[in-house]
Amino acid sequence: MKKTTISFITVLVLLFGASNATLAAGNTYQVKKGDTLWAIAKKNNITVSQLKSYNKLTSDKIRPNQVLKVSATAKTAAKKTTAKTKAPAYKEITVRATAYTASCKGCSGITYTGINLKKNPNAKVISVDPKVIPLGSKVYVPGYGEAIAADKGSSVKGNKIDVFIPNKQRALQWGSKTIKVKVYIKN
Template sequence: MKKFIVTLLTCVLLLSLSTYKSEAAASTYRVQSGDTLYSIAKKHRLTVAQLKSMNKLKSNVIKPNQVLKVAAVKSASSTKPSGSYRVLKMTATAYTASCKSCSGITATGLNLKKNPNLKVISVDPKVIPLGTKVYVEGYGYAIAADKGSAVRGNKIDVFIPNKKRALQWGKRTVTVRIYK
């Protein structure tokens, strides 16, 4: 009986480790000969700027067998999401991750200080669930990845990494397409 339990526990441990490895592998990409930043970004539904930012790349040069982070697949996308959507008129303000008390980490775990090119909005999860892809008039395609204490009802905050540009955004009424 002891032998059976030990064997069973070993199998469970090995299965969980292989699942962990496959999840880790899904968040990286090994550059193939002929790849470009554009082709990799498109394949993983990122912008080139997001891919460069995530990997701290200073130029567009990549080499075969180089391993790139592509974990933001579930984050903002600059391409139009497929499927149906609903439309809401919402009040939009802007925020940055550069205030003294700001961690820069969204409610869904995205690091905005390390990835300033991500298109993220802060939402009331009762109105727009976290993780939802949206299109915000005047801002573009983004992901609902954060929530704020002042964001209630039909209000959103758009993330803008530059404080001056965030202040210039001001307060405005925008049309938001919420993709299902």
């Protein structure tokens, strides 16, 4: 009888221990070499800002084997569920929009936030002045779609953006235009 009770308790401990580990594993991500905040956020269906917030990160630097939270705590999730659903808030900014490509001579193809544009040619990325549009922001660009502000450049100052287009000919066709973009504000 004692042996059966101990075996039963051991099974229960293992079951509950494993289920808690599985739950914890679903809420965290272990950084691998070459990972970026943007790629981790995209993989987990969250924004870079949320990822930084969950982990109290003040920079974009991460290191291999670092464990990051990739979802809100139960307490935060409960608050969001009980809060009234509102349309996403945004601010409109008039900008001068040009295009760039990663296939120019001397271009690494790696954005400031670590996105490899040569390996991800379909990525919707814009280069911004972080003083005007914070890096990691989601931005709607007419004629381009929803993009992530993931790069900055020496010629991108003030109300100017550069949209990433993988094809040089199509980038040239984009030209230079004045448009109103929507910068989504994180709640």
